[in-house]
Amino acid sequence: MGCCVVDKEAELKRLMLRGLDGDPAAWRALLTEMRGALTPFFKRRLTGCEADAEDLVQDCLIAIHAKRATYDRSLPFTAWAYAIARYKLIDHFRRQGRRHDVPLEEASVLLADHTVEDGVVRRDLKKVLSILPLRQRRLIEDVRVGGFSLAEAAQRNGFTEGAAKVSVHRSMKTLVASVNPNED
């Protein structure tokens, strides 16, 4: 689960950096991705007036565009985008004259349920993976979900490459067996 967010962050940051250099295609892709992330983000936080979410998404996309120069290239993209989204939400409540507390969350909530389907798949995946011991689980998440090479994942989790290979193989066997209990 955590590694999916890490992946997403890397992808968005890449698009952001290309956008800052003036690449319209990357910028279009980034704004489209952000639309997908911001819509559920605002809808979940605007209970009772979900209709405002679309306006807020547009407002936020314009802010991301107009204030893109305030992004510090050395920092995570998600933290920047989350701070803008939160500010726009607070500003929205203020303009409505409502005193509304917007708790400061981890920036990664912005990417948490990117789409509903994604969320369901991730929940299932989490459930399935939870039968593995923690260290094995982290390894397999890195290799099969996080997109790390076997060597990188082994190093991240303190395995030798050979041991990691065996561990992944065994884990896959356990997982397949748990999903298909009738198969021998």
Next chain:
Amino acid sequence: MKTEDLIDALAAGLEPAKPARPSPALLGAAAAAAVAAVALLLGVRPDLAQALQGPIPWLKGIYTAALAGTGIWLATRLGRPGVDPRPAAFALLAVVAVAVLWGLIEMSLTPPEQRMADWLGRTWTICGRNIVLVSAFAAPLVFLSARRLAPTRPTTAGLALGLATGGIAATAYGLLHCGEATAAFVATWYTLGVAAAGLIGAAVGRFALRW
């Protein structure tokens, strides 16, 4: 407007973007405005040429310029969403702490009967007021210099810009007009004047810095 169309429109007109920072040209103009305000409203001290040969106006200037510099740094960090402003806030407080410490050491070396006179000088009742007055002329340019930033806490960013403005104003005031010479005086009354400018900046920023 449909969101798809909005995204197309934004992407179509995309130009490369350099990192946003407060405009140095406008900050320079703010410093010039402060100098002009001191010269025209308060007057330049008659012994200016002689005074600037000694270290005291320059030491005062280093302190207040450091307040301006750390204030601008703080405003810049507050103006970048997701950036932690604390390093700049600590730097600003450290600058004040050094001045206060210097003032305390100086006072401890001053004969007790002389302390009150040194601390209050001759202008303690008007020092803060003058700094705020000069700030009023520099402030619009300082706030304008930050318009490319995106402060997610407009009140705090206004405080930082107000302190920066106060620092600029106090530098012009300390170099060109004010004849006070003790560290205790500067650490107290200059600091209070700059703090007042900061509080006014916070009240203004709450509305003026929204985006």
